[in-house]
Amino acid sequence: DYVYGTRDDVVRESLIEHVGSLPVVATTIYPYLKDDDIDLGEALVMLAIHDIGELVTGDKITFAKNDDEEEIEQAAAIKLLSPAYHDLYNRIEHAKEGDKTAQFAKSIDKITPDFFDYLSPVDITMQRYKDYMDTDTPEQIIQLKIDHKLSKMTWDPTLHALFEFLLDKNLKKLK
Numbered sequence: 001d002y003v004y005g006t007r008d009d010v011v012r013e014s015l016i017e018h019v020g021s022l023p024v025v026a027t028t029i030y031p032y033l034k035d036d037d038i039d040l041g042e043a044l045v046m047l048a049i050h051d052i053g054e055l056v057t058g059d060k061i062t063f064a065k066n067d068d069e070e071e072i073e074q075a076a077a078i079k080l081l082s083p084a085y086h087d088l089y090n091r092i093e094h095a096k097e098g099d100k101t102a103q104f105a106k107s108i109d110k111i112t113p114d115f116f117d118y119l120s121p122v123d124i125t126m127q128r129y130k131d132y133m134d135t136d137t138p139e140q141i142i143q144l145k146i147d148h149k150l151s152k153m154t155w156d157p158t159l160h161a162l163f164e165f166l167l168d169k170n171l172k173k174l175k
Contacts, residue, residue, distance in 0.1 A: 015054055017116075018051065018113070019047070019050075019051055021112055021116075022047040022048075023044050023048070025112045025115065026044060026047060026104070026108045027040070027044075029159070029162070030043075030104075032158050033159070035156070037100040037101070038100045038104045039101045042088060042101045042105075043101050043104050046088050046091065047092070047105050047109065049077070049081060049085055049089055050089065050093065050109060052076075052081060052089075053073035053074060053075070053077030053080065055080065056073075056076035056079075056080070057072055057076055062113070062148060062149075063132075063133050063144050063148050064132060064133065074093055077089055092105045092106055097155065100155070100156075103152075103156070104156070107152050107153055107155075107156070107159045110148075110149045110152045110153070111149070111153065111159065111162065111163055111166065114149075114163070114166040114167075115166070118166060118170055118173060122174060125141075125170075125173075125174065126138075126141075126174065129141050129144075138174030138175050139171070141170070142167055142170065142171045145167060145170075146167070
C-alpha cells in the first residue's frame, strides 16, 4: 500500500538498490574481519532475503519502523519465502549474540546506508532525513544512527571502528 513520493527517487535508496548493494559491501568488508565463524555464503543469502517482506508492506526507513510494523513485515516474509529459507531469515532478523554469521549480515544491512549517505550530496541526505524522520540537524541524524545501529556493530571491533569512522565522516560532511 506504500505510495512513493515524487522525490523518493532522489532522496532515498530504493529497495533494489539497498539489497543489491549489500553483497558488494559484505564481500568487501568480510576479509578484514578475519573470523572463521562467519559463513560468507550464508550471510549473502540472508542479505538477499531479509527485506522480502517489504514487497508486501512497503519500504520504510529503518529509523521509523515500530515493533508492530516489524512483525507484519516478518510475517509477510515468512509467507513469501520457501520454508527452506525460514531459518536463515529468522537468524538475520533476530541476530542473536554468538551467531556471528547473522550478526555480520545484520551489521552489513545497517551500515550500508551510511555509505549511501556519505556518497550522496549533502542537500539530498539532509532532505531525506527531514522528509522521513523530521530531523533538522546533522547531530540529530548522527544520533539516530547511534541509537538504531551502534548495538549491531559492537560485536566486532573492525565493524565497530568502521561504523564510528562513517559517523565521523558523515557528521563532518553534513556540517
